[in-house]
Amino acid sequence: DGYTAESDAAILLQGLDIPDELHSRKMGELQGGQKVRVLLAQALFGHPQALLLDEPTNHLDLDSIHWLQGFLNVYDGVVIAISHDRHFLNSICTHIADIDYQTIITYTGSYDDMVVAKTQVRSQIESQNAQREKKISQLNEFIARFAAGTRSSQVQSRRKEVERLQVTELAKSNIQRPFIKFEQKRPSGKHILEVEHLGKAYGDNQVIRNFTASVTRGERIALMGRNGAGKTTLLNALLANSPTTPNAELRKTSGYDGPFVDSGKVIWGHEASIGYFAQDHRSLIEAGTTAIEWLHQWDEAAVTEELRGILGQMLFQREEATKSTSVLSGGEAARLLFCKLMLQKPNVLVLDEPTNHLDLESINALNISLQRYQGTVFLVTHDHDLIDEVATRIWHFESDHKITDFKGTYEDYQAALVTV
Template identity: 65%
Template sequence: GGYDDMVIAKTQVRTRVEADNAQREKKISQLQDFIARFSAGTRASQVMSRKKEVERLQTTELARSNIQRPYIRFAMNRPSGRVALKATGISKAFGDLKVVTNFDALVNRGEKIVLVGRNGLGKTTMLKALLSDAPNLPPSPGDIDAGTVKWGHEVSIGYFAQDHTGVIRKGMTAVAWLHQFDPDASRQDIHGLLGQMLFSGEEGLKPTEALSGGETARLLFCRIMLQKPNVIVLDEPTNHLDLESINALNIALQKYDGTVFLVTHDEDLMEEVGTRVWHFDGRTIQDFKGTYDEYTASLV
């Protein structure tokens, strides 16, 4: 269960920190051996530079052990059917502005699609159209003008919208907000998840209306980790995340066995997570089955 996962997560973080520290200790002791052997001799400048290196390693060790890293892991309750999504003739316009026109796609379970392109070209509009009638999300028929979207057998979706306004209900604690998505989870599970996303015990008791943008984003990741969906849809998830969190997200998405739709401008995420690219250029949407690097290479 979630508590076991949390223990594993904490153990993994600790193991990594310990491995880093062990390596550093070894390096320091090698340098100190050298210093001890030659400090009385003629190699003064080499001894001096090694003393400086020891100092540097000792201070980075201190700094590093103070860095808090989030631990993101996306599991799924059960896999979806082989086809995750079949979309046919999807169209959406705002007045005269045709944003998505007659788009077709078949997405297999496990594909990781990165939606790329400049702002305002329709990435969010596309995701909203695909999610306008989707499992475990409220229907929003206004987000699609025409076309059919068929989500696959047993699909369950975790959605991180670009606009978080109104997503987190006000007037409750972060803990209580999260708990409602799995009432069977224990308080330990909930606190464990919040801890993974670097909420301290007290921060978990913060009223939801007082959450910063970054805290809101981290809480939304907690929800997806709790829900264990087999399709994850993330619309610009990195906007409120620091580098450590972006790295954690990158690794979590690479390891995830489900299907991913990801809008991002982060080139590492695009390249390292994506197995398929939907490129929005303002006129068309290119559907390329390969990595982002393969896609850009195919253009020249």
């Protein structure tokens, strides 16, 4: 429809929070998150009857994810989506196709419904497997007993049957769950962090303006806000003054050689030891070594069994432990970073978008481990469930560089926003 095409496109772009002044920009000039939104607008343009979405939430902030959920819920075509975001799946799906046991089973309902139904299917498959194994062992017993005897034709036919049963390999679940457990070598003092009138700008771009906050041991703070709001910049400012994060490490992961703090103060409390998962953590894992060697450098005293144990928990089994660091996938690199944190046992965790390369099982494992962790947590994520279930305090980066500091859960925060 040539008459309304331009205004339709503008409505879509606005809905996806692409401001007017960007509408005529080249794609190459857009930020990652904005680019994803434009691609989404392109897919939505012209009212297609079906949408195929491969990880659509990956580079979106929470507001945009909520927008997309609302959009898909009123969209009347067919949607086929791949996603690791449990909350997103639960809010948009009417069916889940689970790829496991070397087949695809479609369940009616949302993700959580699927988990319940699958547990039942799994016990069915497992009892079938058990019956088959029993049958095989009975046949083998017969063969062993009569192999040398006169019943050679019967033995022969049973041998064939065993072969047949064994060829149709027992269907196994290929979903593996990592086991993430964060411990503290020793707890920190009660007053873990004071931030006073912190300011940081890049040239004219004043990203952090006069931010003051006081953090107590055991608080779990979610940093929320749109792409480019300044979340990573704030974390860098905090870490640059930390007693345990070498500046060289920070330079590597941030790729920035200017000052991390322009004005104000960051004071870490007594015995604070900080574990850091950088948004761009890949640069920390140099090529040319192996997973286990890389891990070893973070605790020279650790013995091989301990390193292998931790790697195993994060699904680097046996020979995987000696995998070359130059071939690690995004997900593997993220899991290796978690190994580092599990080995270091810090009493503060600073995690900048740790879920980006994780699958749903791993995100659930991370969720549980953070809920159980006794230390203090600073967490940047766009995963709704993770914020909802982990955070005890919210730092919301709003427009005009204001950071709202809310002492309560995300649910309380949303409720407070509605009543204001």
